[in-house]
Amino acid sequence: MALQSPAPASPAASRPPGYVPAAPRRRTPGRLSAAATPTRLRILMIILLLASLAWGAVGAWTVIQHASAAQDVVSTSEPLSLSAQQMYRSLSDADVTATTAFLTGPSESLPARQRYAADIAQAASDLTSLSDAATTASGQQLRSSLAAVSTGLPVYTGYVAQAKAWYSLGYLLTGGSLMQVGTEVMHLTLLPAARTIYAQENAGLVTASARATGLPWIVVALVLAAGIAVVLFRAQRWLWRHTHRRVNYGLVAASVVLAAGVLWLIVAFVVARADLPPAETLAQAAIDIQQIRGDQIINLISRSGDKTFVQDFHSVRSQLGPGPGTMLTDAAATSPSGGGTQWASAAAHDVQTWYGVNDQVYRLDSTAQYAAETQLVIGTGANSSAAGFDRVETDLSRAIAADQVIFHASATAGDNAFTGLEAGIIVAAVLMALGCAWGLSVRLAEYR
Amino acid sequence: MVQALSEGHRSVALRYRVLLSAVAAVPLALVVGCAGSGNPGSPNSAALSPGPGGGIPPAPASAPETLTETGSTLLFPLMGAWASAYHRQYPNVSITTAGTGSGKGISDASAGTVSIGASDAYLSSGDLVKNPTLVNIPLAISAQQVNYNLPGLPPRVHLRLDGSVLARMYEGTIRAWNDPAIAALNPGVALPGTRVVPVHRSDSSGDTFLFTSYLSTHYPAWNSAIGYGTTVAWPDASGSRAAQGNTGMVHGCQAAPGCVAYIGISYLSAALAAGLGEAQLANTLGQYVLPTPATISAAVASFVSSTPTSETISMVDGPASGGYPIVNYEYAIVSVKQRSATRGRDIKVFLHWAITTGNSAQYLDGVRFQPLPGPVVSLCDAQIAKIS
Secondary structure: OOOOOOOOOOOOOOOOOOOOOOOOOOOOOOOOOHHHHHHHHHHHHHHHHHHHHHHHHHHHHHHHHHHHHHHHHHHHHHHHHHHHHHHHHHHHHHHHHHHHHHHHOOOOOHHHHHHHHHHHHHHHHHHHHHHHHOOOOOOHHHHHHHHHHHHHHHHHHHHHHHHHHHHHOOOHHHHHHHHHHHHHHHHHHHHHHHHHHHHHHHHHHHHHHHHHHOOHHHHHHHHHHHHHHHHHHHHHHHHHHHOOOOOOHHHHHHHHHHHHHHHHHHHHHHHHHOOOOOOHHHHHHHHHHHHHHHHHHHHHHHOOOOOHHHHHHHHHHHHHOOOOOOHHHHHHHHOOOOOOHHHHHHHHHHHHHHHHHHHHHHHHHHOOOHHHHHHHHHOOOOOOHHHHHHHHHHHHHHHHHHHHHHHHHHHHHHHHHOOOHHHHHHHHHHHHHHHHHHHHHHHHHOOO | OOOOOHHHHOOHHHHHHHHHHHHHHOOOOOOOOOOOOOOOOOOOHHHHOOOOOOOOOOOOOOOOEEEEEEEOOOOHHHHHHHHHHHHHHOOOEEEEEEEOOHHHHHHHHHHOOOOEEEEOOOOOHHHHHHOOOEEEEEEEEEEEEEEEOOOOOOOOOOOEEOHHHHHHHHHOOOOEOOOHHHHHHOOOOOOOOOEOEEEEEOOOOHHHHHHHHHHHHHOHHHHHHOOOOOOOOOOOOOOOEEEOHHHHHHHHHHHOOOEEEEEEHHHHHHHHHOOOEEOEEEOOOOOEEOOOHHHHHHHHHOOHHHOOOOOOOOOOOOOOOOOOOOEEEEEEEEEOOOOOHHHHHHHHHHHHHHHOHHHOHHHHHHHOOEOOOHHHHHHHHHHHOOOO
């Protein structure tokens, strides 16, 4: 270290008796002049004051960024993503319920009618929250999809009502064709739009979640803190060496306050970082099984001998799995411990039995055995497609709910972790600045 | 696949031959760039017709154009007549037609290899999922009659049959024509003891869809055991026969005394010429009706106000008093996204012409089709206007 001793020459009242100034006013060739020491102390003080303020500003800014994103996740993005997911499932379930009731017979059961009505009401309510939240800043794709659901939903319910009216009057075929028209509105317009809405809202959640836990600002803040720590350390070492190993309490206090602030920030960040990506794979899997079920029914209603739906079934099935790289296997592997793993595995198991029923359904369809096919699709026995679908659906719903609980808890914890930190960092920065100012002005006073 | 009718499901070679003969049959106007041919001064009823043709240009583009059509064999003769007349009116537009079966018409239109596909049945959900740009536009009203081969019956007698009796004939539980169930419907008619020979289509067919629909609504046991579809698992009735296409049905029935067969109305003349009888069918009100212009139009009228904008609707067994029970639209299957603006325009103008000028008696009477009701024409125009 090239610094000259800053040892004071002036007697100080505060000093303990017997204090002997070290090397008073002795010039050492090649060393900095002792007369420069007050200047150096002043420069050091200015640097430390500025650094303290910079730490306060950067630290607080970092906290604000993360806290607002974490708040966003909990209060906006997560509920919207859930609403979108729920809207898709309500719409799909409404159609499955209406068409199943239709295939069952002309007199629709009360539970079926109530379930259909509840699904439509739920979808409409989710649509309202999603539309309310959409602003002009939302993507064009999201807004046009919301508009498609808004305009398509009454068209759909209109056709379903018309189909039921014809059917209940005994005109089975006309009712059937209108039900086909309604279900086509569902499958060609509403569900694709709802899927897009979910994808967009989920992307919003992923972005907010990434912002809450992203690195740039925390790295800047920590690098700055490390830089300040180095300066503080070296300043203290310098003072220590040249004041007969006396501790500068002001700088020590500043160091402690800095360390506390950094520690708090790191802990908060680590807690927030435990945020898991939302249960997207599971949600996609839930959407896919809804599609398989819906296709099976629409195929039975249209009775065209068409191969589209059986082909779609095989392609969706290969994405769903289970198997390496498939959704269900991935979901079981990536669910947080204590979360949906167990249920995702159960779904991966149960879905295979249901695939078997689907194969049987399409085999009957290809040989035009409609009565047996209908029985298998809408029957209520343990081996029916409805029962198989319900099992997989329940597994997935539980897996999603379990993951959701963990995600929500960690997102809330992340949000809470930042509570008070912003003020804390600012107070810490002010204390640091005061500590530095005090510690150095005590030394400076010795030169007066 | 799909509600294909008929001959389209024969071998590729045969289909190709049909196509070739069809192409040859249609005068291929190679008149190119005739001065002034773009807008002949002849009266143009399509263009002049007021009403909801918004978005449909009054005349085709002036450039030479060849539109192609494949599909329904029921519609094929009418399409040919329309193509000739349209070409006389607009010499720069030629239309080639081919009776390939409805399924081929739909798949060709879906693949974009033809401008217009013709189908006896509306698009299935599977067709739409595969290609959501397709629409089905009614061009005319068709019907299906039940014919039988009972030479001993006095002339001008039209046996009365209902869905229940027909279903039992096809399932093999009514085996002879003098069965009490048939006799009960036909008091005073001396029925022969001839064995019943049910004939059904061997190919995937819109006609089978219509006929089995009728059986399903009238005979619950048929609905639960067999159901309806473009193909069904026919019961193993002794002596039953399968035939390809409507022509095959006529010939098959002609060759088998005691036969009963379901045949598209544009083949009614051929069936009568072959000496087959034509049944009066029971409608939902228990009235026995023959497929006449009045009974067919009455049946369709009861559905007009319920027709959805996609015009997909089953009209079998409607509520109309005096209505014939098995009626349907003949559809044009078109993609609303055409490759060029000119092609889109020319298709729109032709389809609008077909449902207006082309719906006059001079074209429809030959095939016993009925014109579309006014409100349905409006719905068609709204769909035609979507083509771009």
